[in-house]
Amino acid sequence: MSRRTALCAALALAAPLLLSAPAATAATGAAGPLARFHHQRLAWKSCVQGPNDDTGKELQKAGAECADVTVPLNYDDPGGRTITVAISRIRATDTPHRVGPLLLNGGGPGGQTLGDAPWIRQTMKDVGARYDVVGVDPRFVGRSTPLDCHWPTGTSIQGAGADRAGFDRMTAFARDLAQRCRKFEGPVLPYVTTRNTARDMDIIRSALGERRISYLGYSYGSYLGEVYATLFPGRVDRMVLDGVIDPDRYSPRLLRGAEAANRHALANWASWTAARNTTYGLGRTRDTVLAAVNRIQAAATRAPLKVGSYRLDDHTVPAIVFSGLSQDNDDAHGALARAVRDMGLAAQGQRVVPDPDFTDTLKFVLTGSESAYGSVQSAILCGDVAAPRDPEVYWRDIQRSRAQDPLFAPVARNIGPCAFWAPPREARTTIRGDFPALLVNATGDPRTIYPGAVAQHRNWPSSRLVTLRGTDQHAVYGVFGSACVDASVNTYFATGRLPAEDVTCDAQADSDA
Template sequence: MVVPVDYGKLDGRTTTVAISRVRAGDPERRRGVLLSNPGGPGAEGLDSLDLLGDVLSPEVLAGYDLIGMDPRGVGRSGRTGRCGWPVGEMIRSAGVDLLGFAHDTVQSAGMAASCLVRDPELLRQFTTRNTARDMDIVRSALREEKISYYGTSYGTYLGAVYTQMFPERGDRIVLDSAIDPDRYWEGLVQDWGPADEIALDDWAGWAAARDDTYRLGATPRQVRAGVEELVRAAARQPIVVDGFAVDDHWLPFILHGMLMNYRINAAVAETVRELADAAGGPPTRSRSPRLAAIVAALRDGENSTLAQIACGDSAAMTDLGSYWRNIEDSRVTQPVFGALASNVEPCAFWPRPVEAPTVVRNSVPALIVQATGDPRTPYAHGLRLHQDMAGSRMVTLQDVRIHMTFRPGLSACVNEAINTYFDAGTLPESDTTCHADPSTP
């Protein structure tokens, strides 16, 4: 589809948005379209069947066209190409000292400039509000009065913004692992710090019970102490794996990415064990495919689309001294992740957003699903969005450390609530608590 770059200039430049459609399994039972977003910001969303095909019930698959969409600036929807970043991610820890923070500050400024030097007019329009407008163009192009929607992680922010901007256009809205719009983007990242520390403690208990296998410590305290020492060791001498230096900036980021799913506890333990074995030694090659993939992404990839959308959506602090003070203040209670959650990002050097962030306060019906142990979108975010969307119901997945709850074999209770809503349009009569299935590993 062709859409305006700037919806305030409908006769100006245009860009394209790519969508996909998997038609409803039973045309006679078809009730509409179900659009989805897998998160990010910056994740490609065309493959709606891969995201939802193994968790939606046969009845829902029969009744909806599944609509995938690459948001503007992402994938086949006008991604601008690489900015030329020296590292793959804009999110990383400031490290253990002021010198590390100074390094990240200079690097972040360069990362922002290298993106904006080419076409700032275009990049500044890669915003969630514009993507919501694009979604409504999709709805109109498909000749639908309303759209149903499933969004996870960042997709919940996009969905919430859509309900605020187009309150009459949403049909059955499911927001899985929700972001509090008032905390997006910088506030969300800050909230990762304490949530990641809790997740680390939870994993440390699991690893301590398996000390015979992983040799990371016989008690949770020993496991945590070992991780904290490994970060300090990586600061003294980076752990070079597959040509990439895993140092005190990147080790917390690697852990942050892995701790959001208890189902990969063993992979976390194997990764920590592998890095601990390599610490203080010569450059080495990765032993596990998972670590190899992580290192390759940091060494060779570039997630600049995240910056283009997040920085375009929400203004960040520009007082560099405040970042450092926040980092130092966080170290006592957040020894591993405080310097990541409070670190400077390219957003500090980005132009101010072209529009103010959307304030979400509405009564549009929606189903919000949140795990209490989610470190990526902490539980408090779901509670706050539930309050702000007065017509919503909330399903809590209790005592589970996981991000994205709509998964095969995780909780039949969660899956039933979501499928029932999409199929029958029935929200729970009241907020509901679910648990992981007993057979879940």
């Protein structure tokens, strides 16, 4: 996930250029070729990088400091090339009751998390004062030796189109994206993996001088947490995974199987929009609003829709609708309703000037302004698990599912650049059999679907599952505004003890409060 736009807060200034003491060997347990990384000194500095750095200014306001951690590009060759991983830190203020560092990952994969420390610290309430809250831009993301394949888009996720010709265009598009990555970033691609990110986390732990870390991971960050707990189980104190991925389903085709949850979210959005027909004019009933979406997709199949300076076809329209369904709140629903209204007007041949929210979405999908995000997201997925290489596998899958879901199945099951990627350098990670983590998921989550959280809870029988019923929300803790969920997580952070049994919260109870 990455509640990336809504969640990005900022980076900040602490003491200028202070050096931490070298981590003690007892704290790291590290020797041999990695010792120089584990024992490195961190130069803490201001997080502000220039007058337009809003993230840095927000971090500075929160009292954060920043540092760059040096890690090996290739852990099999620690004497070779190195890269840096950028971190931010808001120090614990309740030092007599300090627990230790809490490392963050906001998802994606490819989401920047450096700026998330302030809002996480706020969500934690009083218990936040007992932690050093540490935001991390993972390797090749944001300020951490960024990777950019110079794509013409910020995402590889688009619809397959209405027919074989459309699918063939998407196959050529996916092949081109993969070729661009080989051209611009080929030497580092084998090392853009979750396993290496987990290894970087352990270098960060040691460089901070800590025996153990706590961890909060959203969406893809849940998988990163699962991998870290597998590789370094003795280094974890408290772990919260929100928007939980079943590791058995983790692959470049992670969205496959999420169609039903997205149809449910779309139907609920349509009901919300129908109740506001005087504002959006898309229809007075849920079915009328859904019919408007179908008409827009049909029109885009016949000819591209002109929205401002952009042209939307049957590949991009369903991807835009899909992208608008991860958050279950009035702001997100309104943004999608305005986008659908604008696309509907364009389908009628009217001149449309999109609002800033829709303009940002169009820029993300149809220009290279966010090329780095899509590049590293695909690089991580492709580097972790191999995807089918035969285009016919995807085409047959799309055709089998199109009748049941003509809007979302061609998005969730479409071919992507991983079909044309080199095989992963390491074997797929086999996640350990049990771990006492706190898992959080909404029942209607359209990205990390609820059955995945149930499956991982079964995989980790000593874990506890906090379920939020009655919402199509992706990422819950500190995001949705559930007092029940937030209190459950904060109690665990405060005590280190999991609930005696699983917890069920009701989204309606929060909205009525």
